[in-house]
Amino acid sequence: MNLRCHLFVYLIAFFCITACSNPQNTAGENSTEASSNQPQSAKEGCYHSIEKNWEERLNIAVSADRISGSGYRINQQFNDRFQLDIQGKKMKDGNYDVEVICQSKRRTNEKETQYETWSFQGNSLKIINRNTKDFIGDLSLQKVNCGANSAKDPELYDEFLGYNEGYAVVAKDGKYGLINKEGQLTIPCAYMALGAVSEGTIMYYDEQKGRHGILDVNGNILIEPIYDVITPVGQGLLGFVYEGKWGFLNTKGEIVIAPKFFNVNFFQPNPLELPFNEGLANVAIEDAKWGYINPKGEVVIPYQFMFAGPFRGGKAKVMRQGENKWIYIDKSGQCVENCN
Structure with missing residues (x-):
C-alpha cells in the first residue's frame, strides 16, 4: 500500500x-x-x-x-x-x-x-x-x-x-x-473531527490549519496541529508523517523514533488502531518489507514479511515473501499457526 x-x-x-x-x-x-x-x-x-x-x-x-x-x-x-x-x-x-x-x-x-x-x-x-x-x-x-x-x-x-x-x-x-x-x-x-480517547488523549483536526494534533480529555493542547496524519497514542507514543516517512512522537511532541518508515500498521489505519500493540509496532522499511520494532525503535523481528499485522494475544498475522497465505507468528518471529 x-x-x-x-x-x-x-x-x-x-x-x-x-x-x-x-x-x-x-x-x-x-x-x-x-x-x-x-x-x-x-x-x-x-x-x-x-x-x-x-x-x-x-x-x-x-x-x-x-x-x-x-x-x-x-x-x-x-x-x-x-x-x-x-x-x-x-x-x-x-x-x-x-x-x-x-x-x-x-x-x-x-x-x-x-x-x-x-x-x-x-x-x-x-x-x-x-x-x-x-x-x-x-x-x-x-x-x-x-x-x-x-x-x-x-x-x-x-x-x-x-x-x-x-x-x-x-x-x-x-x-x-x-x-x-x-x-x-x-x-x-x-x-470538525475527533478521534477516540486513548491513554487520556484524543486526536483532533484543526479546520483552519488543515492539520491534526493531540488534546487531553479536558481539551488542553498537548501537540499542536501541525501534522497531516497522526495515530492515536499507544504506550506513550504516536505515529506521525514527515516528508513522506513515518516516525514516532511522545505526548510532549518530542521525536522518539526518527521518521524513516515507509508505512506503519498495515491493518486498519484508523483512530482506534494503536501503533504499538503488546510492546511491538508493525512497520515497513520499504514497500512489502515489514517487520516489528519496540518503543525504542530497535528491530525485534526483521523486515522479512510482505505484510504484517499488529499483535493480538501474543500472535500476529503475517504473509511471508513469496508465499500466498497468511500465517501467525509469536513475538520471536516463529510461526505458530497455519505453518504448513
Whole structure:
C-alpha cells in the first residue's frame, strides 16, 4: 500500500469515527433514573452507539406496556450490515423483555433471533448482558436526534459513539466534542473531527490549519496541529508523517523514533488502531518489507514479511515473501499457526 493510498484510507476512517455536541443535562452512562419512573413518551425516539467495532442505531416506539421498532447494526470490521426488527414487553421490574430479529443485508438467508433485557435510564438505553457470537456484555446507547427529516431536540446529540476510557465522542450539527460518564462536556462541540480517547488523549483536526494534533480529555493542547496524519497514542507514543516517512512522537511532541518508515500498521489505519500493540509496532522499511520494532525503535523481528499485522494475544498475522497465505507468528518471529 503506497503512502498516498494509506493517507486516504486513514482520513476516511478518521472522519467516520469522529463526533460531537453540547447538551449540559444529557444523562450519562451511569444514570440512576429508573425505567419504571420514566414517562412512556420519553422512551420513544432514536438511540445510537458505536462500541467494540459495532455501530447500532434504533428507532423505538412505545404503546402501553409494549415497545416496537426497527434499526440497523453494522460490523465495522467486516463492513456487514444487519436490519433489526424489535418487539418487547414491559416486565414487573420496569425493564423490558425484548425480541430482536437480526437479518443480514449481505447474506439474505442469514437471520437470527436474539432475546435481551432492556432498561431505559434517562436518555440512555442499557442492553443488559447481551450475549451474541460477536458481543458479550452490557451495551449503552444514547438517545439522539433521529435525522434531518425529523424535528431536532436541542437537548439531544446527533451521534453518540460509545464510551472509551470513561469518555464518549458526541456529535451535533456537524461539530464534535467529548462527554464524561456524567454526561458533562469536557471538550466543547467545536471540532470538525475527533478521534477516540486513548491513554487520556484524543486526536483532533484543526479546520483552519488543515492539520491534526493531540488534546487531553479536558481539551488542553498537548501537540499542536501541525501534522497531516497522526495515530492515536499507544504506550506513550504516536505515529506521525514527515516528508513522506513515518516516525514516532511522545505526548510532549518530542521525536522518539526518527521518521524513516515507509508505512506503519498495515491493518486498519484508523483512530482506534494503536501503533504499538503488546510492546511491538508493525512497520515497513520499504514497500512489502515489514517487520516489528519496540518503543525504542530497535528491530525485534526483521523486515522479512510482505505484510504484517499488529499483535493480538501474543500472535500476529503475517504473509511471508513469496508465499500466498497468511500465517501467525509469536513475538520471536516463529510461526505458530497455519505453518504448513
